[in-house]
Amino acid sequence: MFTLKLTQIGNSVGVVLPKEALAQLKIDKGDTVFLTETPGGFKLTPYDPAIEEQLKLGREIMHEYRDTLRALAK
Numbered sequence: 001m002f003t004l005k006l007t008q009i010g011n012s013v014g015v016v017l018p019k020e021a022l023a024q025l026k027i028d029k030g031d032t033v034f035l036t037e038t039p040g041g042f043k044l045t046p047y048d049p050a051i052e053e054q055l056k057l058g059r060e061i062m063h064e065y066r067d068t069l070r071a072l073a074k
Helices: 019-025 049-064 066-073
Strands: 006-009 012-015 034-038 041-045
Touching: 049 066
Parallel strands: none
Antiparallel strands: 006 012, 034 041
């Protein structure tokens, strides 16, 4: 767990992430992160939730049609 402090950045307010948090998220200066609301609060992630949903649907389709896809691969 990290305790973060809000800081003034120009006319906006920002959060400074410690190096350890950047390392765990595998992000660096200039990268894009996504803040999404969850039932338990908020989630900060470097992964686009829309793409994650598309990957999830793709996995479900591949699982459902695995026999057909296997036959097509031959």
